[in-house]
Amino acid sequence: MPVTNFQTPEKYQYLNGFLNYHEAEAIEGALPLGANSPQKPPLGLYAEKLSGTAFTAPRHENQQTWLYRVLPSATHSAFVAYDDAGATTLGSPLKHIPNQLRWDPFDLDHEHDWVRGLRYAAGAGDPGMKTGLGIYIYAAGRDMDANTALYSSDGDMLIVGQHGVLDIQTELGRLLVRPNEIVVIPRGIKYRVTLPEGPVRGYILELYQGHFTLPELGPIGSNGLANVRDFQVPTAHFDEDTTTTWSIINKYNNELYVAKQGHTPFDVVAWHGSTSFDHPDPSIYTVLTGPSDHPGTAIADFVIFPPRWLVQEDTFRPPWYHRNTMSEFMGLICGDYDAKAGGGFRAAGASLHNVMSAHGPDASTWQKASEAVLQPQKIGEGSMAFMFESSLMLGVTQWGLETCHKIQPAYSEESWSGLRPHFKRSS
Ligand SMILES: [Fe+2]
CATH class of the missing domain: 2.60.120.10 (Jelly Rolls)
Known part of the structure; x- marks a missing residue:
């Protein structure tokens, strides 16, 4: 969800509103009417649900998205440890020390991609317990490997760009994130990062528990702080590729795993986020x-x-x-x-x-x-x-x-x- 500071090139189309209910279809008629999981979804697609909260979470917090895709996410090989982690420091133990700390500017990185350039810097709690948070510095100098996507089971990632431009293809659509914009990639969403303008650097806050939400306004009144309309979500965009081998990298309890699949993960033709059927x-x-x-x-x-x-x-x-x-x-x-x-x-x-x-x-x-x-x-x-x-x-x-x-x-x-x-x- 980038903040809308600038005009965006046409291939990135957004819907406005933070945490609003949205619907998007790349082909008209791809979303089923009146049901989430009809016996035969339109266009021969598979229905798949992504649960962002417990099924029983209160209505005002409940976050679920229904995806209509060429093949379900479950069609992949077993995950094995990812052993090409480059400069990542995921999984490093945390030390708790009382000293004041300050860092000089973190280096740019011309060698690694988004995955290998994630440096775990600080944190508290434990993704396994869904408590706490992780802080990362990212620095990358090249596109993610071809036919490779990443998702985190650990939490929602709030990415704060400091240098460079991120072109992020997600299962729900495409995002362009420029300096002074932020983006949140929710837990479980697969994405692939390419760098249209060279090296990138910035900060990531990963929230292991719950989801990001807008601050309350209180005495500021109804127009202060961030507003719902300052945020955007992508529209549906899909590739139709069921022959290429893809690597799906999973950040899981602060370690990386990889599985293979013979189709693109970016095959979601339509989706909606909110039953006698x-x-x-x-x-x-x-x-x-x-x-x-x-x-x-x-x-x-x-x-x-x-x-x-x-x-x-x-x-x-x-x-x-x-x-x-x-x-x-x-x-x-x-x-x-x-x-x-x-x-x-x-x-x-x-x-x-x-x-x-x-x-x-x-x-x-x-x-x-x-x-x-x-x-x-x-x-x-x-x-x-x-x-x-x-x-x-x-x-x-x-x-x-x-x-x-x-x-x-x-x-x-x-x-x-x-x-x-x-x-x-x-x-
Ligand atoms: Fe289940």
Whole structure:
């Protein structure tokens, strides 16, 4: 969201308003009407939800965006440690010292790109606990590698440019950020930074908890400080590329990971940010909740998926593809779970989809549900699945990763690599 100080070149089109509800479509008719997850979204697109807050966050805070894209985010290989980190100092331990500190101007950098030029400088708290913040100095001298995108699971990144111009392609559209402008890249949004005017340098504040919002006005009155209209969001812009191999880099608990995928992440044709139609949020099945001190956002929810009737019309009935700001640990007591037909999620097993890790129905479940006749249907007969959902980022023990010998190495590939594009530019 750059501040609107200047005229912007035409290829960057914006909608005005901070935290407003917005809709954008790059092709007319790409947004479904009256439903978020219809059984067959327009133009053969996949529906995918990006949760910016807990499903149950109060309405005035609730932030969710629905994306309509060529392929869901879940279609990627496993993440592995990213070992080409250049000058980054991510993951460095913090020292707490009482001395006054002051820095000379930080150097420009002609060698590294945006990812390798992120220097972790200071911070407090812990992204795994969704508490606190990180402060970074960035300095980069070249475009991010071709066919590479970055996202952070750790928080919202407020980028304050000091030198140079950032051309940022995001899943929701394109942004041009010049000196004296700021931009916020929300948690989970993939982006790619190129440098149209050479080296860049500046500061980043990453907020591990909650989201940035406008300051209250109080005695200043209604026209002071920043106003809603000072901020802009991009309009939908998409590439159609399902043949190139892309690297998706994830900043996760202050370390970098990388996964590969055979399609561009910038394939969102339309989106909107705000239901008797549509698969409900799983929060309607909450049994017990362990609240945090923030209304609607739980340290831990216990949610069950018992046998139940599905009666929604014109709806894709299994859970939608999504990326969640919360962590989801699921178990199965007995029977089969309706979102996974492949047999990999079995009674006494478990799954974990952590903060912003993309997931959703596997390819065969998608196929069946897109073609199903939508009569009232009882599902989960004889089954009982459950979820521990948490606003915190969950760590996994060495026992869980290795010693117990139960990890399925091909889980991601088996579930989502079979998804194919069905996008047609007109219906
Ligand atoms: Fe989920």
